[in-house]
Amino acid sequence: MKTGKALYLELAGIAAAVFAALLCGFIVILLTSKEPLSAISALVMDPLANSFNIGTILNKAVPLMLTGLAISVVFQAGVFSMGAEGQLYVGGFLGSLAAVYVPGLPVWVHLPLILACAVLGGALFGAIPGALKAYWNADEIVTTLMLNFIAILTTSYLVNNVFKDPESGGYARMPYIDPGLLLGKIVPGFSAHAGLLVALGAVAVVYMLLYHTSIGYELRLVGKNPQFAKYGGIATPRVIVLSIVISGALAGLAGIVEILGIHSTYKDNFSAGLGFDGIIIALLARNHPIGVLAASLFYAYLQVGAQTMQVGSDMPREVAVIIQVLLVLFVSSQAIFAYIKQKFVSGQKAVG
Amino acid sequence: MPALLEMKSIHKVYPNGTVANRGVDFSVEEGEIHALVGENGAGKSTLMKILFGLEAPTRGSISFKGQSVSFQGPRDAIKHGMGMVHQHFMLAPSLTVSENIVLGEEPAKGVLSLFRDRAKEQERVAGLIRDYGLKVDPEARADTIPVGQKQRVEILKVLYRGAKLIILDEPTAVLTPQETDELFDSLKSLVRQGHTIIFITHKLREVMQISHRVTVLRGGQSIATLVTKETHQEEISRLMVGREVLFRVQKTPARPEETVLSVRGLAALDDKGVPAIRQVSFRVRAGEILGIAGVEGNGQTQLVETITGLRRAVSGEIRYLDQELRNLSVAQIRAFQIGHIPEDRQTSGACLTSTIADNLMLDHYRNPGFKIGPLLRKKKIRQFAKSAMEMFDVRAASEQTMAGALSGGNLQKVVVARELSKNPKLLVASQPTRGVDIGAIEFIHREIIKRRDAGAAVLLVSAELSEIMALSDRIAVLYNGEIVALLDNTPDLTEQELGYYMLGIKTQEVASQ
Numbered sequence: 001m002k003t004g005k006a007l008y009l010e011l012a013g014i015a016a017a018v019f020a021a022l023l024c025g026f027i028v029i030l031l032t033s034k035e036p037l038s039a040i041s042a043l044v045m046d047p048l049a050n051s052f053n054i055g056t057i058l059n060k061a062v063p064l065m066l067t068g069l070a071i072s073v074v075f076q077a078g079v080f081s082m083g084a085e086g087q088l089y090v091g092g093f094l095g096s097l098a099a100v101y102v103p104g105l106p107v108w109v110h111l112p113l114i115l116a117c118a119v120l121g122g123a124l125f126g127a128i129p130g131a132l133k134a135y136w137n138a139d140e141i142v143t144t145l146m147l148n149f150i151a152i153l154t155t156s157y158l159v160n161n162v163f164k165d166p167e168s169g170g171y172a173r174m175p176y177i178d179p180g181l182l183l184g185k186i187v188p189g190f191s192a193h194a195g196l197l198v199a200l201g202a203v204a205v206v207y208m209l210l211y212h213t214s215i216g217y218e219l220r221l222v223g224k225n226p227q228f229a230k231y232g233g234i235a236t237p238r239v240i241v242l243s244i245v246i247s248g249a250l251a252g253l254a255g256i257v258e259i260l261g262i263h264s265t266y267k268d269n270f271s272a273g274l275g276f277d278g279i280i281i282a283l284l285a286r287n288h289p290i291g292v293l294a295a296s297l298f299y300a301y302l303q304v305g306a307q308t309m310q311v312g313s314d315m316p317r318e319v320a321v322i323i324q325v326l327l328v329l330f331v332s333s334q335a336i337f338a339y340i341k342q343k344f345v346s347g348q349k350a351v352g
Numbered sequence: 353m354p355a356l357l358e359m360k361s362i363h364k365v366y367p368n369g370t371v372a373n374r375g376v377d378f379s380v381e382e383g384e385i386h387a388l389v390g391e392n393g394a395g396k397s398t399l400m401k402i403l404f405g406l407e408a409p410t411r412g413s414i415s416f417k418g419q420s421v422s423f424q425g426p427r428d429a430i431k432h433g434m435g436m437v438h439q440h441f442m443l444a445p446s447l448t449v450s451e452n453i454v455l456g457e458e459p460a461k462g463v464l465s466l467f468r469d470r471a472k473e474q475e476r477v478a479g480l481i482r483d484y485g486l487k488v489d490p491e492a493r494a495d496t497i498p499v500g501q502k503q504r505v506e507i508l509k510v511l512y513r514g515a516k517l518i519i520l521d522e523p524t525a526v527l528t529p530q531e532t533d534e535l536f537d538s539l540k541s542l543v544r545q546g547h548t549i550i551f552i553t554h555k556l557r558e559v560m561q562i563s564h565r566v567t568v569l570r571g572g573q574s575i576a577t578l579v580t581k582e583t584h585q586e587e588i589s590r591l592m593v594g595r596e597v598l599f600r601v602q603k604t605p606a607r608p609e610e611t612v613l614s615v616r617g618l619a620a621l622d623d624k625g626v627p628a629i630r631q632v633s634f635r636v637r638a639g640e641i642l643g644i645a646g647v648e649g650n651g652q653t654q655l656v657e658t659i660t661g662l663r664r665a666v667s668g669e670i671r672y673l674d675q676e677l678r679n680l681s682v683a684q685i686r687a688f689q690i691g692h693i694p695e696d697r698q699t700s701g702a703c704l705t706s707t708i709a710d711n712l713m714l715d716h717y718r719n720p721g722f723k724i725g726p727l728l729r730k731k732k733i734r735q736f737a738k739s740a741m742e743m744f745d746v747r748a749a750s751e752q753t754m755a756g757a758l759s760g761g762n763l764q765k766v767v768v769a770r771e772l773s774k775n776p777k778l779l780v781a782s783q784p785t786r787g788v789d790i791g792a793i794e795f796i797h798r799e800i801i802k803r804r805d806a807g808a809a810v811l812l813v814s815a816e817l818s819e820i821m822a823l824s825d826r827i828a829v830l831y832n833g834e835i836v837a838l839l840d841n842t843p844d845l846t847e848q849e850l851g852y853y854m855l856g857i858k859t860q861e862v863a864s865q
Binding site: 208212213214215217218220221224225227228230231232233234235 | 661662681682683684685686687692694699700701702703704705706710713714715717718723726727728730
C-alpha cells in the first residue's frame with residue numbers, strides 16, 4: 001500500500017525510464033538505419049497494426065505474467081529466487097506427462113489434473129531451495145540457479161530418451177496432446193488463447209493473496225523487516241519456504257499454459273528463458289501484481305515490435321533487445337528515482 | 353568582547369526535503385560551558401554537524417575567533433581548534449589508550465619521520481592526563497576500560513589535537529551518576545584552563561548543574577539563550593516543548609495483588625555463547641511496576657528476549673500466571689495477554705517501510721474478528737488503526753502513512769499503541785522512551801502507570817535511571833547478568849545508592865522469593 005503521491009512518483013519514474021529506453025533505441029535506429037522513420041514505425045506501430053499481431057502480443061504476455069508473478073511473490077518475501085525457469089520446466093513436464101499418458105478421462109477431470117500436476121511439480125521443486133534456505137541457511141541465488149540446470153537437463157534427457165515421441169524424428173518432443181485438452185482461442189478468429197484468462201486470474205489471485213490475506217501480510221513483513229517479523233512471532237522459515245512454493249506453483253502454471261496454448265506438447269527447450277524474463281518483469285513491476293500485468297504487456301509488445309521491425313525494415317531485431325536491456329538498466333537504477341523523489345518533495349515537507 | 357563562536361541564521365534543508373535548521377542563531381563565549389538543549393529532531397545534531405564541517409549549511413554564516421569560516425570537513429574544524437566527542441565512541445579496541453590518543457598524528461622521529469617516537473608519545477600523553485586530571489591508564493587496551501574512561505580517552509584525543517572548543521554530544525547518556533559527576537569535574541577543570549565547551553543534552557538537571565548559559569532549540573529554530581543561574585528547569589522545558597510539562601510523574605502508591613510473572617534461576621547466553629544472565633530470580637505482581645536498573649550491556653537485553661521468547665533459556669523457569677513460558681515460541685507467548693515494547697523500535701519494534709495500519713496489525717491479523725474466511729477485513733483494520741492512533745495520540749496524515757515517515761516519538765507511540773491495545777496483563781517495556789521527545793515521554797509514562805493502576809504487571813527496563821526511579825514501585829539492579837539488589841522505591845532511595853549497585857561496588861544479599 002502506498003500513499004497516492006508516492007505511487008504517482010513511482011509510476012512517473014517508470015514511465016520516464018520507459019521513455020528514455022525507447023529514446024535510446026530510436027537514436028540507435030537514426031544513426032544506423034537508411035530509412036529510420038519506417039524502421040521506427042515498424043517497431044512502434046506495426047505490433048498494433050492488425051488483430052493477429054495484437055493476439056500475438058497477448059499470447060507472449062501470458063507466460064511473462066505468470067513468471068513475473070512468480071518472481072514478484074518471492075521478491076516480496078525478500079527471497080531472491082532465480083529458480084522460475086527450472087520450476088517452469090518441471091511443472092510443464094509433469095503437466096504434459098499427465099496430459100499425454102493418462103488416458104480416457106473426461107476433459108473436465110483431465111484438464112484440472114494436468115494443471116494440478118504442473119502447479120504441484122513447480123511448487124515441490126521450489127520447496128527444495130526454500131527448505132535449504134530456511135533451515136540450512138543456503139544462499140537461494142546459488143541453489144536456485146544450480147537447480148535450474150538440474151531441471152532443464154533432466155527433463156531434456158527424459159524427453160530425448162524415455163518420453164520421446166517415436167514419430168518426432170530428429171525433434172525431441174513428447175507425443176502430441178489430445179487437441180480437446182489444449183487451450184483454444186478465446187474468440188474465434190482472434191489468435192489470443194485461453195491462457196490469457198488463466199494469467200489474468202492469477203494476477204487477481206496473487207493480488208488478493210499479497211494484500212488481503214494474513215499469508216500475504218506475513219510474507220511482505222518477512223521481506224521488509226525480518227527482525228520485526230521475528231519479534232511479532234511470525235515463523236520466518238515457514239514463510240520463506242511458502243513464498244518459493246507459491247512462486248514455483250506459478251512458474252509451473254506458466255510452463256503448462258505455454259504448452260497447452262502454444263506448443264501442443266512438451267518440447268525440449270520450449271521455454272528459452274521465460275523464467276528469467278519473469279525477473280525482468282518483476283523488476284519493472286516493482287513486484288506488484290498490477291504492475292506485472294502492465295509490464296508483461298509492454299514487454300510482449302516490444303518483442304513483437306522486434307519481429308515486425310526485422311520484417312518491415314533494414315533494422316535487425318537486436319535493436320529491440322537493446323531497448324529491453326536499457327529498460328531494465330534504467331528501471332533498476334533505484335538511485336535515479338530516489339533522486340527524482342527528493343527533488344519533488346524538497347521544500348514541501350518540513351520536519352524538524 | 354566578541355563571542356568566540358558566532359553562528360548566524362543557519363538554515364539547513366536536507367536533500368530529502370527535511371528542514372532541520374531554519375534560522376538558528378547560536379553564539380558561544382570563550383571559557384564558558386554552553387548547553388545546547390532541545391527535543392529530538394529540534395536540530396541540535398544538525399547544527400553541530402554544520403559547525404564541525406560534517407554538513408554544509410544551506411544558508412547562514414559562521415564566524416570563529418572573529419573570522420568568517422566555512423569548514424570543508426572535520427579536518428578543517430580540527431585545524432581551527434575545535435574538537436567533537438561523539439555520542440558513540442570511536443576507539444580502536446585493540447590499541448592501547450595511548451595509541452588511540454595519538455592515532456593518526458603519532459610523534460615521529462628518524463629519517464623522513466618514518467619511525468614512531470614512543471618516548472615522546474608517552475611523555476605527551478602522560479602530560480595531557482596530568483594537566484587535565486583525566487585519569488586513565490595509558491597502557492591499558494581500549495576495549496578493557498570502562499565506559500567512563502573511554503569517554504575520557506575521547507576527550508584526551510580531542511585535546512591532543514589542540515582543541516580549544518570542545519563539543520560533547522550527549523556525553524552522559526552512557527554514564528552512571530558517579531561517572532557523570534567525575535565528567536563534570538573534568539569539564540570544570542577544562543574550562544579553568546581556558547577551554548570552551550558546548551554540551552549537547554536533553555537532561556535539564558545537568559544543564560542546571562554544569563552550564564553557564566543554555567540555548568534552547570525547537571523545531572529547527574533557536575528559541576532563547578539564557579543565563580543558567582537566572583532560569584530554572586521548568587522555564588527551559590517550557591521553551592523546549594512549547595508548553596508546560598509535568599515534571600514529576602504523578603502516581604499513587606502501588607496496590608500489588610497476585611503474582612503475574614515469576615522468574616526463577618533464569619540463565620541465558622548472548623549471541624556469542626557467553627553467559628549473559630545467570631540465576632536471575634524476581635517476580636512482578638499485578639498492579640506494580642518492577643524497574644530493572646543497570647548500566648547497559650549487563651544482561652537487560654537478553655533478559656527481556658528470554659522472557660518474550662526471542663531467546664532460549666539455558667535453565668530456570670518463567671511463569672506467567674499458571675503458564676510456563678520458557679521455550680514457548682514468540683507466537684505462543686504473544687497469544688497471551690503479554691505486551692512487549694522492544695528496546696529498538698527502528699528494527700524490532702516497527703517495520704518502517706510498512707504503513708502504520710500494517711504495523712498496528714501485528715497481533716490482530718490472525719484474529720478471526722479481523723477476517724472473513726482467508727481474507728483480511730481491510731476496512732475494519734483501518735478503523736481499528738484510526739482509533740488506536742487517536743487513543744495514543746499518534747500524529748500522522750493517515751493510517752496509510754509509512755511508519756518510516758514518523759518522528760521517533762510518534763513511531764514509539766505506534767509501538768506502544770499496538771502493545772497496549774491488547775490489554776496486557778503483563779507488560780514488558782524495554783527502553784520505552786529512548787530517544788523520544790519530552791511530550792511523548794510524558795504520554796508514554798502516563799500510559800504505563802494507567803496500565804499498572806488497571807491491574808497490569810509491568811516489567812520496566814531502562815538505561816535512564818531517572819525513568820526507573822520515576823515509574824518503578826520496586827527496583828532490581830542488574831549487574832553483570834545478576835540481580836545484585838532488589839529495593840523498594842522509597843523517597844529516600846538516591847541515584848547515588850543505585851549507582852553503587854550498578855557499578856558492582858555494592859551488592860545486596862537478594863533474598864530469594
